[in-house]
Amino acid sequence: MTPVTGISRTATFETYDALLAHVRAGELGPDPAAQRVAVAFTTRQAVRHDQRSTGYRNEVLSLRLAEAVGSCAVEPGALPEGAVEDCAGADVARLLEHPLLPVRVAALDAYLMHIAPHTPRSGARPVPLPAGTSLEKSRARAKVVVELIDLPPGATVLVVGVVNSLLEALRSRGLRYLPCDLKGGLTEWGEAVVTDALAEAGRCDALLVSGMTLGNGTFEPLRRHALAHGKQLVMFAQTGSAVLPRFLGHGVSAVCAEPYPFFWLHGGPGTVHRYGGPCPERGR
Known part of the structure; x- marks a missing residue:
């Protein structure tokens, strides 16, 4: 049909x-x-x-x-x-x-x-993740995700869904960040984690957001904020990896899609799929 x-x-x-x-x-x-x-x-x-x-x-x-x-x-x-x-x-x-x-x-x-699986025909750009320990694979994925943000050093990124490897990768790019998670708490480096993403979004130049926001109902307000203010909204998506590319150009600027099985389930090589954003392999 x-x-x-x-x-x-x-x-x-x-x-x-x-x-x-x-x-x-x-x-x-x-x-x-x-x-x-x-x-x-x-x-x-x-x-x-x-x-x-x-x-x-x-x-x-x-x-x-x-x-x-x-x-x-x-x-x-x-x-x-x-x-x-x-x-x-x-x-x-x-x-x-x-x-x-x-x-x-x-x-x-x-x-x-x-x-419409993650293939070049669907607009996906596959990126291999190397085999390694759980931390090595986490850092490798974080590098792939953060490369989708096109901002100069010194800019501030709201990170919704705190992943310490993503914060490390942002630091390596000279980017500042504001960590946000519904659970609150502290980052690995003792930084306070805010809990209301939308309330803090106005302080940031771009948004780096977990696909988990689809499952807790907070995605749409963040998408609307990015669209209204012309900000980059980069999604890292284990949740809804095939859903979030459907909003490219409508508030979402790029997606790192990671369908099951996720990187943390095994030590072998894997693949994530990038949609939108800059293409590091061709230069910024």
Whole structure:
């Protein structure tokens, strides 16, 4: 089945709701009511890298649709009992209406990954990540992400979703940063982490934002801020890696998309996919 309105499977959209409406209507690809999720699972991890004094935990909901896996990170322990079982065998249309936002995001991600995987035809530029320790791979990914920011030294970046390797990479570029995370706390270097991203966005020249904002409902206000003020909004996306490229040119300036399996799951080589932004291989 082809899209009934002739809309490209890689089309971009002005808002998240607009994208969702077109997908629900079957206008980008196969009818989502006829597409069933075969496997639903969660991935949990606890991390404490060598050379780092602090650690963190992750939990991700993933849904398998044919060859594609869509994912959405959640706060550890936040998924209610039975949520995973409720997704297995369900059609995508029903999951796009699910009462839990992370389920809706993971279902949308799986559907978009299914109809338009991360390939050059979809606009993706693959970047290999070398094999290595968890910290080595974290730093390698951070370098790829930060290269998508086109700012001079001394500029300030709002970092939403604190990842210490990203902060290190910004420092190496001579960029200042304001760390923000809903959990608050301190960075590895004792810097205070603010909790209200939108309240702090006006102080910064660009935004570097985790795809997790899709799953907690804070993405759209940040996208609108970037669009209204002409600021770069660079997304690093394990959550919604196939969703976020759909907003390029509509507030999102670049995406580092990292579909499952993520770099922290294994020590071998991997691949992330860049959309938009400067191309370091051709110079800035």
